[in-house]
Amino acid sequence: MSLQLHNTLTQRVEPFQPLSDNTVKMYTCGPTVYDFAHIGNFRTFVFYDLLRRWLRASGFQLDHVMNITDVDDKIIRNAVAQGKSLRDYTDNFTQAFLDDCGTLRLERPEHIVRATDHINEMAESIAKLEADGFTYRSDGSVYFRIAKFAEYGKLSHNDFSGMVAGARVDVDEYEKSDARDFALWKAPKEGEPNWDTCIGPGRPGWHIECSVMAYHYLGATLDLHAGGVDLIFPHHENEIAQSEALTGKPFAKFWVHSEFLLVDGQKMSKSLGNFYTLRDLFGRGFTPESVRYLLASVPYRKGLNFTFEGLNSAKTAIDRLRNFKLRLETAKLAEGLNDEIEAKANSAHLGFRAGMDDDLNTAEALGAVFEFLRDANVALDAGTFLEGNRARALELMVLFDSVFEVLTPSEAAGAISADDVEALIAARTAAKKSRDFARADQIRNELLEKGVILEDTKDGVRWKRK
RNA sequence: GGCGCGGUAGCCAAGUGGUAAGGCCAGGGUCUGCAAAACCCUUAUUCGUCGGUUCAAUUCCGACCCGCGCCUCCA
Structure with missing residues (x-):
């Protein structure tokens, strides 16, 4: 089987295949950098990462664009309030976002692009839409007239045919012909930054940036466009309207959306006090790997x-996986090959791949790994896991970690070196041999304080970091 | 109201028309100088409710109940 993904456009799980050659042209909606990103945002960004990794594992090359929205109402309000330039204000949170992505081990998209670096392209696109009759002006702003785009609603599966243009509806401070029409370009306002462009002064609406940057970097038709479910309407619906009105071609073949993250069953909000950034979680002693594992282990459409x-729970599960890998690497094994174990290892490989191929069903993939882990541990205990079985089992852990990437602990600052640990272990072993248990226990405690856990096994002493 | 997602053991969660993966917790055990760590074992006659189809339904159909999201900015 090959990779299948749920396509919001068709509402079905379909085989994924790029339109041409082997390179996947993908666009994912990135953050609006008005503040630190929260864990809800990172649920989606971790999903992008899993998608990237499994597309590559499926043999595709990637050409992936992610935007940074660095101009919007909140950003302007906050920057003005702090007396900062837009760029100064957003640079700070953009860098924080990229740092957080690195901490969570998210692969870097091929292109990370800022909206404010593409204002002129946006203005030119809006000019083209105006020339083609898809827009109208009102008080210096430019609106997209959705009545001109017959397929409006095809992504969100909403029927807008009953909404005829002409009934004038006042929404916000601007006047629009139709409540669903949206701003492509916003007129300048007192005290707000604006750009001088071929369509006059102002600033871009939110939706146009993605259409324009996707076109600029990837061309008229994308193989895949992803985002959170909350973006389906209106953001992605509007992107489709703009892009298809501009190019006359389908905007994206596949639309893939990740479900929401809730905290204790409720939406995150500052007033409920359940609003967390990564920094909050690390401050409480949780590791990046635990966060990554938790966000990755529940399939993205749930x-x-x-x-x-x-x-x-994520932390404990990771420990178990790490322990298993350590055991595979250090166990003394008898020569030979146990065919039964090898068959189980092979079916675990297949099970993992089948799970990921099935619309990135990480829970199923994980199940295959843990099932083998138990069988292998039983065999290791019984001495029936042989030297010839080691490689394939380790390969499974490599396959697993190529997607989940949680097996290597994050570096802790000021940690004791491996050499020092080994030296202390040697000293303890010597103390034990001369039955100086007090000394042996003292060394054990000393190491524990430094975050090193010793395991006395029948194959000798094994150690790991806490 | 419209559109969408979901309701499976204490918690998280996979799944199939033929009798419930996996993880965590809990309980029990193995190992050990003592420990720790590690590992193993056990844990759903039952899959929101009620009908229907079927030899057989958690899985298909219908109705209903409940939770969540979008419909205004939002991953």
Whole structure:
């Protein structure tokens, strides 16, 4: 089987294939950098990362664009309030976002692009839309007239045919012909930054940036466009209207959307006090790997209820996987090959791939790994896991980690070196041999304080970091 | 109201027309100088409710109930 993904456009799980050659042209909606990104945002960004990794594992090359929205109402309001330039204000949070992505081990898209670096292209596109009759002006702003785009609603599966243009509706401070029409370009306002362009002064609306940057970097038709479900309407619907009105070609073949993250069953909000950034979680002692694992382990199309219990559970599960890998690397094994174990390893590989191929069903993929882990541990205990079985089992862990990437602990600053640990272990072993248990226990405690856990096994002493 | 997602053990969660993966927690055990760590075992006659189709339904159909999201900015 090959990779299948749920396509919001058709509402079905379909085989994924790029339109031409082997390179996937993908666009994903990035953050609006008015503040630190929160874990709900990162649920989606982790999903992008899993998608990237599994597309590559499926043999595709990637050409992936992610935008940084660095101009919007909140940004302007906050920057003005702090007396900062837009760029100064957004640079700070853009860098924080990129740092957080690195901490969560998210692969870098091929292009990370800022809206404000593409204002002129946006203005030119809006001019073209105006020339082609898709827009109208009102008080210096330019609106997209959705009545001119017959297929409006095809992504969100809403029927707008009953909404005829002409009934004038006042919304916000601007006057629009139709309540669903949206701003392509906003007229300058007192005290707000604006750009001088071929369509006059002002600033871009939110939706136009994605259409324009996607076209600029990837061309008229994308293989795949992803985002959170909350963006289906109106953002992605509007992107389709703009892009298809501009090029006359389909905007994206596949639309893939990740479900929402809830905290304790409720939407995150500052007033409820359940609003978390990564920094908050790390401050409480949770590791990036735990967060990554939790966000990755629930399939992306299912709502994810974030709890601290879930985070602890993730930590324990990762420990078990790491312990298994350590055991595979260090166990003394008898020569030979156990065919039964090898068959189980092979079916675990297949199970993992089948799960990922099935619309990135990470829960199913994980199940295959843990099932093998148990069988292998039983065999290791019984001495029936042989030297010839080691490689294939380790390959499974490599395959697993090529997607989940949680097995290597994050570096802790000031940690004791491996050499020092080994030296202390040697000293303890010597103390034990001379039955100086007090000394042995003292060394053990000393190491524990430094975050090193010793395991006395029948194959000798094994250690790991906490 | 419209559109969409979901309701499976204490928690998270996969799944199939033929009798419930996996993870966490809990309980029990193995190992050990003692520990720790590690590992193993056990844990849903039952899959929101009620009807229907079927030899057989958690899985298909219908109705209903409940939770969440979008419909205004939002991953």
